[in-house]
Amino acid sequence: MNFRKIVIALGLCASVAGLAGHAQAQHAYPVVQGKNYKFQKIADGVYYALPEYNGTAFPFGSNPFFGANLVVVVNKDDVLIVDTGTTPAAARAFVADIKLLTDKPVRYVVNTHWHYDHTDGNSIFGPEVQIIAHAYVRQAIEKFDILHNEPFRSSTRNAPQAMIERFKKQVAAEKDPRRRAALEKKLADTEAATRAFVQDIRDIKPTPPNVTYTDKLVLNRGGREVDLLFLGRGHTGGDTVVFLPRERIVCTGDLMESRIAFMGSAFFDEWLTTLDALKRLDFAVDLPGHGAPFTDKKLITSFQSYLTDVLAQVAKLRAQGVPADEAAKRVDLTAHAGDFPDIEGVGAEPRGIRRIYAWMDERKKR
Numbered sequence: 001m002n003f004r005k006i007v008i009a010l011g012l013c014a015s016v017a018g019l020a021g022h023a024q025a026q027h028a029y030p031v032v033q034g035k036n037y038k039f040q041k042i043a044d045g046v047y048y049a050l051p052e053y054n055g056t057a058f059p060f061g062s063n064p065f066f067g068a069n070l071v072v073v074v075n076k077d078d079v080l081i082v083d084t085g086t087t088p089a090a091a092r093a094f095v096a097d098i099k100l101l102t103d104k105p106v107r108y109v110v111n112t113h114w115h116y117d118h119t120d121g122n123s124i125f126g127p128e129v130q131i132i133a134h135a136y137v138r139q140a141i142e143k144f145d146i147l148h149n150e151p152f153r154s155s156t157r158n159a160p161q162a163m164i165e166r167f168k169k170q171v172a173a174e175k176d177p178r179r180r181a182a183l184e185k186k187l188a189d190t191e192a193a194t195r196a197f198v199q200d201i202r203d204i205k206p207t208p209p210n211v212t213y214t215d216k217l218v219l220n221r222g223g224r225e226v227d228l229l230f231l232g233r234g235h236t237g238g239d240t241v242v243f244l245p246r247e248r249i250v251c252t253g254d255l256m257e258s259r260i261a262f263m264g265s266a267f268f269d270e271w272l273t274t275l276d277a278l279k280r281l282d283f284a285v286d287l288p289g290h291g292a293p294f295t296d297k298k299l300i301t302s303f304q305s306y307l308t309d310v311l312a313q314v315a316k317l318r319a320q321g322v323p324a325d326e327a328a329k330r331v332d333l334t335a336h337a338g339d340f341p342d343i344e345g346v347g348a349e350p351r352g353i354r355r356i357y358a359w360m361d362e363r364k365k366r
């Protein structure tokens with residue numbers, strides 16, 4: 001245990017510049033800086049882990065190489081983690097950094113859903129570790145041929161290079177020489193991380209959970225209660241919400257992020273009602289699969305109105321015979337940018353819009 005590394009950030013509830021008054025005003029949590037993960041201490045024994053690269057934060061928030069933001073729950077005798085990242089290398093780096101928090105062994109892994117950036121680190125864990133998820137996750141990993149389909153395919157083939165190109169433009173536009181030098185260092189780290197990633201993805205062996213449930217599973221580990229809840233379909237067909245009732249903490253994977261979630265595997269009408277069920281849980285802080293912790297349930301309502309809006313706009317374009325990829329260019333969701341600053345202009349991620357078209361076809365057949 002090395003609590004000397006904890007830096008107590010000043011101020012308990014510093015609003016992020018430009019976001020004051022919005023649901024995303026962020027708390028400053030104490031930080032434990034690992035080699036590849038930055039841990040925010042949310043409560044005693046509960047940490048939110050943000051992937052970095054050799055101590056460098058990524059230019060656009062989330063790290064496409066290591067994957068989702070993860071959660072560590074330190075129990076009396078063991079450790080539970082929520083999600084495992086994109087590659088075995090990322091998961092090994094995560095487990096190594098957890099040693100800064102505790103000497104106890106990881107015995108429980110929860111996969112919030114089947115997407116590669118939450119499950120492809122599973123293979124590093126031995127049979128002594130229970131990998132727990134909704135039954136749908138096991139079926140998905142066994143049947144979907146994850147490494148040749150979305151979201152893995154585009155996210156791993158195109159996204160890293162696209163991020164570098166975008167970052168290079170940002171560096172070129174920086175006039176201040178000192179800030180530019182700092183950005184150049186960050187760019188070099190990001191490029192190194194890309195090269196490492198190309199190697200690391202070769203080691204991925206999609207590994208399904210070895211324990212599954214369908215509605216609810218409760219773990220009691222020495223005074224800590226951890227509830228795994230299936231509140232309904234949404235981001236995927238089997239999203240788990242991890243709920244710590246005593247600490248009033250919820251981990252929502254990509255069912256609810258603090259940014260706009262990938263929609264390519266979604267069940268849209270159910271997503272809206274599942275988010276209603278999420279709002280009924282008694283929690284004080286939400287630790288999402290991507291983005292940052294948030295405390296205001298209004299953000300969930302904001303995301304519901306985003307989903308409602310995108311569905312309505314897409315339905316209209318589809319009725320006019322507009323193809324999905326063209327609709328993805330035309331939908332205008334900038335009205336939601338106040339709550340979700342990652343919306344930078346007109347248009348939406350095409351895989352999500354294609355999925356809305358497919359889902360509307362599926363619904364017609366029912």
Ligand SMILES: [Zn+2]
Binds near residue numbers: 113115235254
């Ligand atoms: Zn996801």
